[in-house]
Amino acid sequence: MEKEVSCLNSKVILGYVKEHNNGDYSGLLVNLDPEIDALSDPESFLTDPNNWISCAVACKLYERARTILDDEMAAFKIARYAVEKTSLGYAQRIIAKGFWSYKTGLKHAQKLNDKWNRSKKVEVLDIKRNGAVVRLHWDKNMVLSKDLCLMNQGTYSYLPLIWGGKPLDLKEECCYFNHAPYCEYHLRWPLQNRLYEIFSRFYTSKSVLMETITEMEEDKKLIEEKYEEVNRLNLDLNYKIKQLLALHETGKAILSLLDLEQLLTVIMNILSNVCQIHRAIIMLVNEKEGVLEYIHGTGFDGKIPAAVKNYKVPLDRLSNILVRVTNTGRPEYVPEVKSSSLRKKNIMLNFSRPTSAYVVPLITRSKVIGVIATDAVDEKGVPKETRETLEVFTPQIAIAIENARLYSRLQEQMAELKKSQALLSRSEKFSFLGNLAARLAHEIKNPMTAIGTFIQMMPQKYHDEEFRKNFHSIAMEETNRINNLITELLDLVKKRESNFELNNLHDLIDKMILLISPQSNAKKIKVSRRFDPNIGQVWMDSEKMKEVILNLLSNAVEFTPEGGKIEFVTTHSIEKGKPATICIEIKDNGPGIPQSMIDHVFDPYFTTKHKSSMHNGTGLGLFIAYQNMQDHGGIIDVKSDLNEGAVFTLTMPVNNSDDSSHSLDSRKG
Secondary structure, three states, X not given: OOOOEEHHHHHHHHHHHHHHOOOOOHHHOOOOOHHXXXXXXXXXXXXXXXXXXXXXXXXXXXXXXXXXXXXXXXXXXXXXXXXXXXXOOHHHHHHHHHOOOHHHHHXXXXXXXXXXXXXXXXXXXXXXXXXXXXXXXXXXXXXOOHHHHHHHXXXXXXHHHHHOOOOOEEEEEEOHHHOOOOEEEEEEOOOHHHHHHHHHHHHHHHHHHHHHHHHHHHHHHHHHHHHHHHHHHHHHXXXXXXXXXXHHHHHHHHHHOOOHHHHHHHHHHHHHHHHOOOOEEEEEEEOOOOEEEEEEEEXXXXXXXXXXXXXXXXXXXXXXXHHHHHHHOOOEEEOOOOOOOOOOOOHHHHHHOOOEEEEEEEEEOOEEEEEEEEEEOOOOOOOHHHHHHHHHHHHHHHHHHHHHHHHHHHHHHHHHHHHHHHHHHHHHHHHHHHHHHHHHHHHXXXXXXXXXXXXXXXXXXXXXXXXXXXXXXXXXXXXXXXXXXXXXXXXXXXXXXXXXXXXXHHHHHHHHHHHOHHHHHHOOOEEEEEOOOOOOEEEEOHHHHHHHHHHHHHHHHHHOOOOOEEEEEEEEEOOOOOOOEEEEEEEEOOOOOOHHHHOOOOOOOOOOOOOOOOOOOOOOHHHHHHHHHHHOOOEXXXXXXXXXXXXXXXXXXXXXXXXXXXXXXXXXX
């Protein structure tokens, strides 16, 4: 709202309408301006001469005064009322008196105007002994009306009354509000006014002094009232600050406290300090039992009585105020419990004997989860500030409680899940041992049967040299098969501790390729390498990594047809926001793995082969490789299509250690 007109003008309008409308001026104050409408006391604002309003608001007030009083000349009469009732205010009145005469006052008309009005410029064209011509040049950028012109006519007409004179004669020759460029007033005053002005010079000083003293006394009272108001506002401000701090503490509690009992204690302490609550309880909804039950309390002398702790109310008992608030979601205040309809034999009322009670719902996600109830034991009741503060806090409290309850239920579910996982793990172990025993018996029985058969036939065919050679070859092969099986089983059951250190990954791969070269060369398989030069020393367990590479390379050689190819590809990958990783791909152009089997290749004992010169097909090789990659914090994956070969991909972090010195360094190697 613009500051264009002093509230000295609005004060006069309110006073005039009040006097001429049986004390009622309420019709003036409705929907004046958003800023004024938002004030708790618009009347005080509009009657304080130190305040300012816009011309639009002033015009509304004059227009409403005309309507209420049914008088088109209301603005003119309001100006006369201002002069006669000394409603101009002591500053304007003293300044006007200080000029001693109307003629002198006109010479300073612009100065007087600027102190209380910014809507126009005053031009005094001619001042004679008993007359003058005045022009008012209005500001076209402001909201104006004819009432402003009438008010000025009244002011010029009756201003001589200040010096004890009589009203002058005013004639408006042209008017801005009738499409003229300005308002022009021709003023004439009686000669006898000159005598009043001369006489006024003798008593003006004393009169001004007495009025100044009177107004200063009134201002003293006003200052005292303002001081009391400021002091009250300061108290309110301090209270609001405490509220905000408490809201902040409650917010921190929501974020940091998940233990329900601890959270409720903190919340109650905060409310006790901020709201000055003497006693309060929190009741929460128990949906399983269909009741509202006590959960926490404060302010009880000594231990909380068992009757209070065990207090429960069925949710269908609507006569109970706690249940009623829970069902409606609206707070209820009972200022006088004694004369209320509350059941006086109720456990809570009978125990605490409050004079008043206030219950507010705890609502989160549009659902009432409980209530907070507080009471008072003196005649003052539960203060309004306490009730307002509780209404502010309860949504935060409800969220905090709901979070803590969800966390508690989550902990219970996690505990149940751990129990289930333990039972499942135990079941899996028994299943694994049973499967292990069956597979072991099956794998050992076959070679032992072959060896036993040859031993039975040896007495009859001992002198058969070919038999002896075949027997020796088969017996050794089957014995080695059993030995390999037992070795793999021992590796599986008795897991070796990891021994991580920096090693050159590419050197390790080269050694494994060299180790398997007799088999690859025999099948004329070409083994190629595409190594990333950025990969040097890598933090790894060399023995376990050798086992992984050798296993995958052996499988690739076995399944790759004669004259085929195997390719090793290493890459160093760095993605924004993710830890750096190393990828090792082993590609072959063998028959591939059927899609129906690809999800099982890392399961123990699953195999697509049986017996070969390099691997006996126990189904444990890839399972052990999978475990070794897990020890490195990595993964092993496979992609394959029939007749298009297979690609095994090893992915592991560059640094799987807390020691930054173990990180990959491309300058080492």
